[in-house]
Amino acid sequence: MRHAWRRPRRRAKSRAMNDYILETDNLVKEFKGFVAVDNVSLKVRRGHIHAMIGPNGAGKTTCFNLLTKFLQPTRGAIRFNNIDITGDPPAKIARRGIVRSFQISAVFPHLTVLENVRIALQRKLGGSFYFWRSDKTLSRLDTRAIELLAEVGLDAQNRMVAVELPYGQKRALEIATTLALEPELILLDEPTQGMGHEDVDRVMQLIKKVSADRTILMVEHNMKVVAGISDTITVLARGSVLAEGPYAEVAKNPQVIEAYMGTAENEASGSQA
Template identity: 75%
Template sequence: MQDIILETQGLTKEFRGFVAVNDVSLRVQRGQIHALIGPNGAGKTTCFNLLTKFLTPTRGKITFNGLDITRDSPAHIARRGIIRSFQISAVFPHLSVLENVRIGLQRETGLSFHFWQSDKRLNTLNERARELLDQVDLGEFADEMTASLPYGRKRALEIATTLAMEPELMLLDEPTQGMGHEDVDRVTQLIKRVSQGRTILMVEHNMNVVSSIADTITVLARGSVLAEGNYAHVSKNPAVMEAYMGTTEGELEGAHG
């Protein structure tokens, strides 16, 4: 029996008659990297917004660790351990890299987001913050102002602040978007590394990233599930190829839908 951490049943979202997400049933296995992919307009981001309750489903059910969370608030979802990268990773540009991670760590201390706490009190979090920065290869940047970080390093900092929230399920929304090749490779390896002992659900356009790290891939098209399986399986699916490239020939390799 598979250990399912997150499941949706018949998840549907309509906007004034337009069906953005249509009867999506998703099962995310604990300990896996699960990628949600699809062409532009497929409903991926809407699906993420439903899972984190930034949108309320029109119909359907969401369960996390077997508990119905369909009507939970975004704050409740986060407290349960479902953390979406941008929720706490719109990094503070005029704080240091270390201070950004420290803000995420406050959640576990009962000091949550008390910006007026004295430095001495917050300094007790420094050791753990530096450990997290080392995990994402940012240890040497700890004392730099976040605004001065290159874009790819800022995305790594987002992952560190997400990890600081002790997520049981990490939702990563387009983690390599807008990156050059070198940054894409670095962040891809970083995601692979921090996935050890965790579950990750990610929306990602870059098929090279998906093919190299995703255990399971769910393909959405026009709001519905088109295919699901590992990369070898979905990349050879004619319906998937047609949705991405308008052709039933060749493979998905390298496509950036």
């Protein structure tokens, strides 16, 4: 199977090639007898962009919910930096350095772009978020907030109210607030969902940019994005791993073509290209 987009040049890695930041062993999630995730074993290499794809109902979002502990696995284990985190609550998962975005952009619409990032940066002050603190008290965070906004291309919009941003820039702001939490591993759930061509290209380049010195695991339907920036792809079908590897390898797998890739590619060429 051929694809119009070229695979990215593989980035040099500073760590050993067998160094995995996230691993799951035979992860299972059952809902009253229905098996949504069926013995999924993942190995996410440090510093890579790892995409998880599959048809609707394949178990991708359930896997994300298990990794971030919004759901407790029925069986199996999760390790982060070689530490078993299977029993950790969501807040502890975030403190360890795993931060997740969601399919719907989650920003404070009536605060400015700068204020949104400052809220995320308040973790450095210790304790809870301080919505009632004076602007003067929080101004110490401005320099770092502007740096993060520059990283996602929003420093010029820092005084804009978030609700006034175009959709693609709202997603960029969400990524900036995610970076403010200093994650080692970023989980992106459908980062380009609902975007037009220009926004898809912008967010795709943004993901590539922020992946430097970080690891990204993403669920994504847009095959242009998956083919263009992913180092490794895991294909799920009916809750199980169907195939895994680089895009060029996975795209030739007959089972993947039958279960997912052919349909997804046709959709991409018809509505995304």
